[in-house]
Amino acid sequence: MRFKILILTILYTFVLSYANPLKEEIESLIKDQDVAVGIYVESLATKSFKYILNEKMPFIPASNQKILTTATAIINLTPDYRFKTTVLTDGFIKDGVLKGNLYLKGGADPSLSEGDLKSFADYLKQLGISKIEGNIIGDDSFFSEEGRGHGWPEKDFDYCFTAPFSALSVNENCLRLEILSDKKNTVIKMYPDNDYFEIVNNLELSKKYSDYKVKVEGRKIYLFGKIKPLSKVEVSIPVENPSLFTTSVLYKVIKQSGIKITGKYYIGKTPSNTTVIITHKSQPLKEIIKKANKDSNNFYAEQIFRTLGKEILGKGDTETSATVVINTLKRAGIDVSNIRIYDGSGLSRFNQITPESISKILSYMYNTPYFFDFYQSLAVAGTDGTLKHRFKDVKGKIYAKTGYIKGVKNLSGYILSDNGEVYVFSILVNNLKSTEIANKIQESICLILANGKTQL
Numbered sequence: 001m002r003f004k005i006l007i008l009t010i011l012y013t014f015v016l017s018y019a020n021p022l023k024e025e026i027e028s029l030i031k032d033q034d035v036a037v038g039i040y041v042e043s044l045a046t047k048s049f050k051y052i053l054n055e056k057m058p059f060i061p062a063s064n065q066k067i068l069t070t071a072t073a074i075i076n077l078t079p080d081y082r083f084k085t086t087v088l089t090d091g092f093i094k095d096g097v098l099k100g101n102l103y104l105k106g107g108a109d110p111s112l113s114e115g116d117l118k119s120f121a122d123y124l125k126q127l128g129i130s131k132i133e134g135n136i137i138g139d140d141s142f143f144s145e146e147g148r149g150h151g152w153p154e155k156d157f158d159y160c161f162t163a164p165f166s167a168l169s170v171n172e173n174c175l176r177l178e179i180l181s182d183k184k185n186t187v188i189k190m191y192p193d194n195d196y197f198e199i200v201n202n203l204e205l206s207k208k209y210s211d212y213k214v215k216v217e218g219r220k221i222y223l224f225g226k227i228k229p230l231s232k233v234e235v236s237i238p239v240e241n242p243s244l245f246t247t248s249v250l251y252k253v254i255k256q257s258g259i260k261i262t263g264k265y266y267i268g269k270t271p272s273n274t275t276v277i278i279t280h281k282s283q284p285l286k287e288i289i290k291k292a293n294k295d296s297n298n299f300y301a302e303q304i305f306r307t308l309g310k311e312i313l314g315k316g317d318t319e320t321s322a323t324v325v326i327n328t329l330k331r332a333g334i335d336v337s338n339i340r341i342y343d344g345s346g347l348s349r350f351n352q353i354t355p356e357s358i359s360k361i362l363s364y365m366y367n368t369p370y371f372f373d374f375y376q377s378l379a380v381a382g383t384d385g386t387l388k389h390r391f392k393d394v395k396g397k398i399y400a401k402t403g404y405i406k407g408v409k410n411l412s413g414y415i416l417s418d419n420g421e422v423y424v425f426s427i428l429v430n431n432l433k434s435t436e437i438a439n440k441i442q443e444s445i446c447l448i449l450a451n452g453k454t455q456l
Contacts, residue, residue: 021453022051025444033437036430040355041449044366044414044422055359058338058352059428062403063296064410065346065353069305070289071361071374072328076312079286079373083109083307087120087278090271091134093127101134101263102277103270104250106168106243107142108316109282110291110303114171114192117250120278121257127277135263136254138247139270142167143306143316146243150318151348153405162347163238165302167316170249172299173242177214179223179233181205186227193256195265196241196248197221205229216240243267286373293377293401294385298345305344318343329357332364346403358412358426366414366424375399378413381446391443394450400425407431409438411446419452 022041030037039053061068073081084107091100104120106112140146146166148157156162160174176191186203202224203212212225214235227233239245244267251265282288285304292300308324310316322341329336340352365374379385379402382395386402400413412426427445429438 022445022448025448026051026053026441029437029441029444035432035437036428037441038355038428039426039445040359041423041425041445042359042363044363044424046421049421049423052356055356056335056338056354058340058354059410059430060349060405060408061346061351061353061358061428062405062408062410063298063301063346064358064401064403064412064426064428065341065344065351066292066296066301066403067358067401067412068325068329068341068353068361069301069308069344070292070377071365072325073304073308074285074289074370074374075328075368076308076324077285079284079370081285081311083107083111083282083288083303085109085112085116085280086276087280088270088274088276089134090274093129096128096130098124098129098132098134101137102132102254103137103139103268103274104168104247105139105142105270106166106246108167108169108303108307108310109280110169110172110288110297110300111282112170112246112280114249114253116280117170117192117246118253118257120250120280121254121259123278124254124259125257129259131260131262132254133262136247136251136261136265137268137270138168138243138250138265140166140168140243140267141269142310145306145317149302149343149345149348151342151350153347153349158237160236160238161298163299164240164242165299165306166242166246167306168243168246169299169303170242170246172297173239173245174299175237175239175245177221177223177235177237179203179212179227179231179235181227181229181231183229188223192249193252194245194248195252196245199223203227286377289374289377292345294379296379296386296402298347301345302343329361332361334360334364347405349405353428355412355426355428358428359424362412362414362424362426366422375414391446391450394447397450398446404435407433409435409442411442415446415449417449417452421452423449425449 040055041051043049086105088103163173178189200222206226210227215222306316309320342348342350378399379387381391381398403410410428415423
């Protein structure tokens with residue numbers, strides 16, 4: 001949907017009737033620009049100022065979608081919710097031998113790490129287990145789907161920012177390869193170490209230059225090309241079968257701890273006659289959402305998103321989770337007629353949102369007991385996250401969520417003004433040929449509001 005923003009189509013509301021620097025600035029910036037712009041600005045404390053432009057028009061939100069995901073999560077799950085991963089057995093321990101299978105049951109923890117799995121192995125050792133006469137079975141049934149979202153950019157599937165979601169995941173489902181060379185040989189190390197992938201190293205040493213490629217085919221990783229001697233290079237790739245991969249990592253770390261395993265590893269459901277050996281809990285949700293919002297981590301957002309469907313309506317899939325978000329917005333009094341939800345991160349180009357709906361959920365959060373935890377999860381101007389290098393002239397005055405995919409650059413959040421006011425804002429810019437106009441619009445509006453120049 002392409003259209004030209006003309007001054008005659010601008011819809012705005014002012015409590016004060018005289019000209020305002022914000023209105024004049026916006027009109028001068030977007031005049032004759034072949035971009036789609038939607039704006040909603042409102043003062044929260046006094047309700048004395050409001051500016052709107054195409055506020056009910058649907059836009060691609062990009063990572064502004066994470067505002068809906070994390071706000072819905074903290075409202076429905078509470079800030080203290082923790083993701084759980086459990087280790088169970090259907091057997092018993094006798095003379096240092098676990099006679100039975102070991103189950104790793106995922107609970108969608110986006111922060112589960114190789115270090116956590118190593119701690120599981122260490123605990124098994126502390127129990128006196130030296131041998132497992134059974135299999136290591138991964139249970140990913142907490143979600144009813146695994147993979148990527150509808151409308152995600154296939155050209156980016158080789159990068160970890162599009163890593164698949166899964167109820168059973170480790171290291172954000174991203175495998176890091178470390179390529180080391182001495183004067184004669186090259187060595188490839190995998191982090192986390194695992195028995196899932198096989199490395200096929202066809203690299204050659206070259207004193208002149210390094211030019212190499214990495215190709216994944218099923219469970220084989222091919223490296224070919226040339227690399228200089230005495231080099232150290234890192235490459236990261238997303239894991240296509242995350243639940244089985246995670247199970248393989250546990251299998252590997254248990255063996256590395258000195259515990260023998262007679263069986264194999266695979267995916268299955270945990271039977272009812274099992275005993276819990278380990279319950280691992282993540283940090284509380286109020287800390288987890290910082291990763292999703294400040295750092296705009298797509299994997300964290302997707303894990304949170306599908307957890308909503310599972311915990312609230314009993315099914316961890318996209319459709320059910322989208323229903324939870326929509327229902328939450330409705331309860332907050334927000335018009336959802338122009339909202340479309342295909343994922344939790346904003347990678348999908350099929351998502352639609354309006355500037356009004358984003359601002360309204362931000363306003364709603366402002367009046368909940370969860371506001372501080374949500375507010376603290378947003379990037380801070382000139383300080384951290386995706387705003388660390390932006391808005392340095394008003395450092396610490398803007399708490400917001402960025403959003404960027406090709407042709408889209410959005411910004412929504414809160415502004416602490418020099419005039420003592422708190423503003424909520426959403427500035428959505430689509431159909432971009434370059435990000436320059438979006439940057440100018442967003443920076444101009446935010447600077448005017450932060451400096452208190454709205455003639456209140």
